[in-house]
Amino acid sequence: MKQNSQLFKGSLSTIVLKLLSEQDKMYGYEITRKVKELTAGEVNITEGALYPALHKLEAEGLLTVSIESMGNRPRKYYKLTREGKKEAKNKLAELRDFFLQMQLVLDLQLQLK
Amino acid sequence: MKQNSQLFKGSLSTIVLKLLSEQDKMYGYEITRKVKELTAGEVNITEGALYPALHKLEAEGLLTVSIESMGNRPRKYYKLTREGKKEAKNKLAELRDFFLQMQLVLDLQLQLK
DNA sequence: TAAAATACCTAAGATGTCTATGTATTGCCA
């Protein structure tokens, strides 16, 4: 399985916020599966990056957590706070701007939309 | 002047390689001006990031340097090596792929090209 | 003639990611 050589700095928290803005609640492992599915196996979020990122977003008040157990195995479901919903929009807008600027500098020949 | 809150990891060396693949030779300060110009003042490469990046690319054998002095002020012109030209293509292709995958995950609504 | 622009540089610190490792449960199949 191909690993992402480098996930770009800052993009992970944006991914988490975006997915949660569509999904109401998700748990960590589910997020890694979802990203893998959306990218046909090409992007693999590492757990060593994801869990600290989730904890940080929670500490910043952008996510709340609730534990639900499947049998004896606990899941930690994350959900956007009001603040988190705002930040999701901001981060997405920032990333969109960044991509457009990179397009200006790098002329990436993308055919999107 | 707006600062780039975060330049994305790895994108700087790709920018340098891309610009040099169009320009034959450029010096550091010129690169910062060029990026600023291309993005209408929105993206400002910091010198603290750029100069170490140039030195690293040189150490990796992707760039060669030649000093030309304007009066008493020296300029260090950088130029792609053969290896550097290959790497420029690779890095651009990688970034393009990454952007396409981010589009899949984030649905960024970009209208490019 | 002083400030702004040009042109180079480095050190320290923050940040975010990957690799590696750990624990434990559950599902599957040989």
Add this chain to the structure above:
DNA sequence: TGGCAATACATAGACATCTTAGGTATTTTA
């Protein structure tokens, strides 16, 4: 039924890249 893969969480250490903040010196411009 025994073991491996998948599920599900977690942390520590290494590493790369970036920002901030400082430094030197020359040239242009107001």
